[in-house]
Amino acid sequence: MLDAKLLEILACPHCVTRPEAPPAGKRKGEFEWVGEAAAPTGLRCLQCGRVYKIEDGIPNLLIEEAVLPGGQA
Numbered sequence: 395m396l397d398a399k400l401l402e403i404l405a406c407p408h409c410v411t412r413p414e415a416p417p418a419g420k421r422k423g424e425f426e427w428v429g430e431a432a433a434p435t436g437l438r439c440l441q442c443g444r445v446y447k448i449e450d451g452i453p454n455l456l457i458e459e460a461v462l463p464g465g466q467a
C-alpha cells in the first residue's frame with residue numbers, strides 16, 4: 395500500500411550514507427512521488443535527484459537500478 399507515510403519512512407539509500415546536508419527543511423534523502431500521487435511510478439530523491447522505480451507497488455531502492463537526473467543509471 396502506497397501512501398504519504400511511505401515518504402516519511404523511506405529515504406534515498408545513496409544520500410543517507412553521504413555527509414552532505416540535505417536541502418533546507420528536508421530530511422537526508424527525502425523522496426517525492428513521481429507521477430500521480432494516487433498511482434506513483436517512482437520516488438525521486440530531493441537531494442541527488444535519483445529516481446527509484448515503483449514496480450507492482452513496491453519501491454525498488456537499489457542504487458544501481460536508480461536513474462540519475464542526467465538519464466543514465
Ligand SMILES: [Zn+2]
Nearest residue numbers: 406409439442
Ligand atoms: Zn539521493
